[in-house]
Structure formats: structure tokens, C-alpha cells
Amino acid sequence: MKTIFLDRDGVISQFTPNDYVKTWNEFRFLPGALRGLGMLFSHGYRIVVISNQAGVSKGIFSMENLNDITLKMEREAEKAGTVFAAVYYCIHAPEENCECRKPRPGLLQRAKRELGGIIFGETFFVGDTDIDIEAGKAAGTKTILVLSGKTRTAEETLGWKARPDFVASGLEEAAEIIIRQDSSEKDEGKSK
Ligand SMILES: [Mg+2]
Numbered sequence: 001m002k003t004i005f006l007d008r009d010g011v012i013s014q015f016t017p018n019d020y021v022k023t024w025n026e027f028r029f030l031p032g033a034l035r036g037l038g039m040l041f042s043h044g045y046r047i048v049v050i051s052n053q054a055g056v057s058k059g060i061f062s063m064e065n066l067n068d069i070t071l072k073m074e075r076e077a078e079k080a081g082t083v084f085a086a087v088y089y090c091i092h093a094p095e096e097n098c099e100c101r102k103p104r105p106g107l108l109q110r111a112k113r114e115l116g117g118i119i120f121g122e123t124f125f126v127g128d129t130d131i132d133i134e135a136g137k138a139a140g141t142k143t144i145l146v147l148s149g150k151t152r153t154a155e156e157t158l159g160w161k162a163r164p165d166f167v168a169s170g171l172e173e174a175a176e177i178i179i180r181q182d183s184s185e186k187d188e189g190k191s192k
């Protein structure tokens with residue numbers, strides 16, 4: 001079973017410029033996000049969320065708030081037919097210099113250790129910022145930038161340290177790309 005890594009804010013839920021999603025009341029699924037999740041899940045992908053939530057360390061919201069958001073996000077996704085395999089957060093502030101804050105690949109490596117069966121070169125990381133793409137590249141995943149969050153145009157990626165392999169309007173299109181890529185790889189395998 002292949003694993004897909006997803007950032008949360010700007011991919012699954014609305015990105016809030018200069019702010020954090022502090023409570024469930026502030027969490028909004030992006031249009032098409034639940035459909036995109038459902039497409040991946042129904043195609044047998046294991047879905048893992050990898051998200052920086054430094055607001056915890058900064059005291060802007062509590063771990064309890066974050067756990068509540070996670071629980072309710074999982075519940076709503078489940079109602080729509082998707083079960084997350086795991087949700088991993090880095091709750092540290094940048095100055096704590098931890099190993100898990102993206103662009104570092106610590107949380108991806110943790111997922112690999114804890115979930116097993118992950119070959120990074122076969123996986124995708126879907127994110128809305130340069131640091132998501134960097135984290136994916138650092139771990140060795142394929143990367144998809146979605147334009148449903150912080151980054152609004154593909155042109156913005158021109159100066160990035162790591163460039164995405166694919167660009168999609170949102171999670172639904174990213175899911176289509178992943179499914180198409182993997183089925184064409186399978187076809188290539190057959191014709192050999
Ligand atoms: Mg994001």
C-alpha cells in the first residue's frame with residue numbers, strides 16, 4: 001500500500017495568512033479536499049498528515065485545542081469515507097531548532113519508522129509552500145505543489161531551493177495526478 005503525505009493548512013483546510021487555525025471553529029475544509037481525500041483512500045492509499053503547528057510552542061493555542069481539531073477533522077473525513085493512517089505535527093517554534101519542523105524531514109522519517117512499508121521514492125508529498133516541497137525532497141518523495149493555500153501561482157516557485165515535480169490547483173487535482181502517475185507506472189511495468 002502506497003503512502004501519501006499531505007500538509008494540512010492550505011491543502012486539506014483553509015490557509016489563514018498571518019494567523020493559525022487555533023480552534024475547530026476556525027478550521028474549514030477546502031472545497032474539493034474531502035473529495036480528494038476520498039479518491040486517494042478509495043484507491044488504497046495510506047494518508048499521512050505532516051504539519052507544522054508552532055502556535056502550540058508559542059502559546060497561541062494549546063495542545064488540547066490541536067488535539068480537538070485533529071479529532072474533529074478525522075471524524076469529518078471519516079464521515080466522507082476517508083480514514084487517516086496518522087497525523088503528525090511539529091509543535092516547536094523555529095528557534096527551537098528541532099529535527100521535526102519542515103523543511104526538515106523528521107516527521108516523514110518518523111512516519112516511516114512507525115508505520116513501516118514506506119519507500120520514499122514511491123510516495124508523494126502534497127503541500128502548499130516551499131518548505132513542504134523542501135521537506136519532501138529532503139526525504140526523497142515526489143512532490144506536488146497545490147495552489148489552494150499560501151502559494152497562489154506556479155511562477156512563485158521559480159526562485160525556490162526545491163521545485164515541485166507537479167503543480168495542481170488543489171487536493172482533488174493532486175489526487176488525480178497521483179492516481180494517473182501510479183497507473184501509468186504500472187502499465188510501463190506490464191509492457192516490459
Ligand atoms: Mg500549509
Ligand SMILES: [Zn+2]
Pocket residue numbers: 090091092098099100101
Ligand atoms: Zn519540531
